[in-house]
Amino acid sequence: xxHLHESRSDIVxxxxxxxxxxxxxxxxxxPFWEQMVLSISNRADANRIGLKLFTANPDFTAYRQIWSSSxxxxxxxxxxxxxxxxxxxxxxxxxLTAYPLSKKKFLFNKQFTLIILxxxxxxxxxxxxxxxxxxxxxxTDTLFALILPGAVGAYNLIIVRNFLRxxxxxxxESARIDGAGDFRIxxxxxxxxxxxxxxxxxxxxxxxxxxxxxxxxxxxxxxxxYVLQIFLRRVLLEQQMDMLADGMIIDMSAKPTEISVRxxxxxxxxxxxxxxxPFLQKYFVKGIMLGSVKG
Amino acid sequence: xxxxxxxxxxxxxxxxxxxxxxxxxxxxxxxxKALLLMxxxxxxxxxxxxxxxxxxxxLAFKDYNMGLGIMGSSWVxxxxxxxxxxxxxALIALKxxxxxxxxxxxxxxxxxxFLAILLNEVRQGTFKKIVQTVSYFPHFISxxxxxxxxxxxxxxxxxxxxxxxKFFSGEPIFFMSDVKWFRPMLIISNIWKEIxxxxxxxxxxxxxxxxxxxxxxxxxxxxxxxxVRYITLPSLKSIMVIMLLLQMGNIMSAGFDQxxxxxxxxxxxVSDIIDTYVYRIGIGQMMYSFNTAVGLFKSVVSFALILMxxxxxxxxxxxxxxxx
Numbered sequence: 364x365x366h367l368h369e370s371r372s373d374i375v376x377x378x379x380x381x382x383x384x385x386x387x388x389x390x391x392x393x394p395f396w397e398q399m400v401l402s403i404s405n406r407a408d409a410n411r412i413g414l415k416l417f418t419a420n421p422d423f424t425a426y427r428q429i430w431s432s433s434x435x436x437x438x439x440x441x442x443x444x445x446x447x448x449x450x451x452x453x454x455x456x457x458x459l460t461a462y463p464l465s466k467k468k469f470l471f472n473k474q475f476t477l478i479i480l481x482x483x484x485x486x487x488x489x490x491x492x493x494x495x496x497x498x499x500x501x502x503t504d505t506l507f508a509l510i511l512p513g514a515v516g517a518y519n520l521i522i523v524r525n526f527l528r529x530x531x532x533x534x535x536e537s538a539r540i541d542g543a544g545d546f547r548i549x550x551x552x553x554x555x556x557x558x559x560x561x562x563x564x565x566x567x568x569x570x571x572x573x574x575x576x577x578x579x580x581x582x583x584x585x586x587x588x589y590v591l592q593i594f595l596r597r598v599l600l601e602q603q604m605d606m607l608a609d610g611m612i613i614d615m616s617a618k619p620t621e622i623s624v625r626x627x628x629x630x631x632x633x634x635x636x637x638x639x640x641p642f643l644q645k646y647f648v649k650g651i652m653l654g655s656v657k658g
Numbered sequence: 659x660x661x662x663x664x665x666x667x668x669x670x671x672x673x674x675x676x677x678x679x680x681x682x683x684x685x686x687x688x689x690x691k692a693l694l695l696m697x698x699x700x701x702x703x704x705x706x707x708x709x710x711x712x713x714x715x716x717l718a719f720k721d722y723n724m725g726l727g728i729m730g731s732s733w734v735x736x737x738x739x740x741x742x743x744x745x746x747x748a749l750i751a752l753k754x755x756x757x758x759x760x761x762x763x764x765x766x767x768x769x770x771x772f773l774a775i776l777l778n779e780v781r782q783g784t785f786k787k788i789v790q791t792v793s794y795f796p797h798f799i800s801x802x803x804x805x806x807x808x809x810x811x812x813x814x815x816x817x818x819x820x821x822x823x824k825f826f827s828g829e830p831i832f833f834m835s836d837v838k839w840f841r842p843m844l845i846i847s848n849i850w851k852e853i854x855x856x857x858x859x860x861x862x863x864x865x866x867x868x869x870x871x872x873x874x875x876x877x878x879x880x881x882x883x884x885x886v887r888y889i890t891l892p893s894l895k896s897i898m899v900i901m902l903l904l905q906m907g908n909i910m911s912a913g914f915d916q917x918x919x920x921x922x923x924x925x926x927x928v929s930d931i932i933d934t935y936v937y938r939i940g941i942g943q944m945m946y947s948f949n950t951a952v953g954l955f956k957s958v959v960s961f962a963l964i965l966m967x968x969x970x971x972x973x974x975x976x977x978x979x980x981x982x
Contacts, residue, residue, distance in 0.1 A: 373882045380779040387773065388792045391850065394807045395795075397818060401810070414818050460700030463693035470690040475697070479704060484964045487711025488953030489933070490940045494717070494728070495710045512707040515700040545692035574800035577915070581941070592802050599806030600919060622816065629806050636798050643798060644791065 395633070401626035402426065409620045425623035429631060432607045437587060438594040439631075442573060445590055449510035449572040454565050457519050458557070462549050464520065465527035483517045493581055508582035509575070509590075519564050526560040527553060563646040566639065573635060591632055599625055718951035731947075738951035748952055750927065751935035758912040758931060761845050763905055769849045770856030771898060775890055777857065778864045779882065790861075793854025804851060805919035809834065812843075840925040848916060863897045864890065900971055907967040910960045932956050 369377075400415045405422035408415075429435055463469045464476060486492075492512070502508035530553065538548050554561075576592035583589060589597075597603045604621055619627075636643075687694065718738055720731040742748050773793070780786045796804065811817050814830040824830055833839045867889065875885050914933040921929040930938075932952060940949025 376882045380776040384789050388789045392792050456700040459696045463697040470686050482708040485961045490950040491711035491714025515703050595802050
């Protein structure tokens with residue numbers, strides 16, 4: 364676009380845009396930056412009053428304490444197990460369930476779709492779900508309680524189904540003539556063509572599992588089965604620093620402040636998100652667009 | 659006897675292979691065998707974990723007895739619903755839900771639109787990309803972690819925000835435990851976390867505005883502000899209406915994860931919402947039946963709201979872009 368005659372008011376307006384947008388970026392980034400600085404600050408720096416923009420003498424004692432706490436590693440491992448199994452289960456089942464729904468000729472397609480869509484607008488609520496999982500299915504302290512209930516979400520199903528409908532029927536027909544059955548077609552034609560949408564859904568589900576805490580709070584009694592987010596809740600929000608007490612005994616004079624340890628925990632738990640963030644941005648934006656397609 | 663059996667078998671065969679229908683149900687099941695097999699595991703999970711709790715809703719009309727289970731517990735009719743409207747805690751939670759949802763709608767809804775419009779004016783590609791990358795980020799962080807960051811940032815003794823306040827010779831503010839400040843805190847932190855991500859959908863809508871519109875307006879001597887007013891805003895109108903209606907359908911959920919991780923007993927009076935109330939009283943104090951009733955009340959109102967919103971969306975967009 365050409366801007367031959369930028370008037371005075373235009374320049375003022377554009378300047379305002381840049382200032383606002385820059386401030387927003389700073390305001391968004393600052394809290395994370397500050398936590399990072401705090402996590403590598405020594406005792407004196409962490410307790411200093413003022414903005415923590417940088418630290419002159421980085422000190423990694425807080426990380427060393429985290430590193431040596433088996434409670435943290437156990438809960439992080441529990442989270443990893445949850446993310447991996449939960450995502451694998453969820454994506455497999457979603458891809459399987461969505462395929463028949465994408466076929467017009469599928470028996471009772473309309474009725475099944477209605478039953479699934481209804482779960483998007485009405486739910487039994489917290490207590491009946493809690494009683495079902497704890498009292499009737501007895502899933503307390505099992506991984507199933509965390510990965511089964513949300514494994515097949517209506518929203519993801521509809522997104523995948525809508526995508527599958529765009530696969531040209533001719534592709535499947537030629538395979539059918541060659542004698543391939545429905546399973547075969549799903550495996551060797553449909554799946555390879557839908558990697559993009561399945562990647563989107565996988566990331567979606569994986570981030571959801573990594574960040575999930577509430578179901579774990581409801582369905583975990585055994586502290587050795589805590590996921591990382593529950594551990595974080597205990598330490599960050601309920602100030603139970605003794606959760607970290609199993610870490611190595613550090614020379615008391617060099618003991619990191621609680622502020623630094625909490626900051627290090629925040630950085631530690633955010634790291635996986637930072638690592639997948641480039642993919643997230645790419646696929647999530649795509650996902651939003653997919654989601655806006657009518658269900 | 660034998661002939662009767664043959665007769666009846668013939669009858670069933672006729673029903674299932676009725677030549678009138680051309681192809682029968684049984685034949686169709688056989689045809690769909692593989693598809694049905696693929697469909698069953700996922701569908702069963704939906705039945706168990708989405709419809710199972712719906713069956714459990716009958717608890718709202720019973721008095722739950724641990725030993726007898728849902729089936730065996732005795733019926734009490736609408737007792738819990740009558741209690742609901744005379745229970746101080748539940749009523750406060752209901753009131754807070756509406757107030758917080760309304761405030762979030764009032765301030766949280768326009769924020770991403772504002773950002774999208776301003777970002778749209780930024781023509782410098784790399785800079786725009788950086789701002790987007792940074793502003794989307796908090797969306798992917800759990801409220802547990804965000805609450806941890808806020809505790810540190812807003813601490814009255816060591817927090818940076820209070821440092822700035824004190825620097826300008828103010829009194830430190832106890833943001834997280836002051837009933838005056840807690841709701842504004844909820845609104846601001848929610849905007850902080852979601853403004854960038856919320857703008858994605860509006861930016862997408864803006865990217866499809868034909869550039870010729872802007873070029874023609876420039877030739878006609880329109881200023882940037884005029885172009886925002888007469889080109890950008892009108893092209894966002896339909897998506898704005900849809901997003902607004904969608905959020906209104908969610909009014910009964912004021913943001914459980916946020917409040918649950920931020921609140922504490924000193925601010926219950928201004929922050930306890932239906933969902934937190936049901937969790938605390940229902941599961942914490944094991945008042946299952948009463949809180950199932952509270953949950954059912956919420957679900958039914960939400961359901962009605964969503965149907966209404968969907969109807970309105972369809973009406974406004976001439977029937978082709980309903981949410982369902």
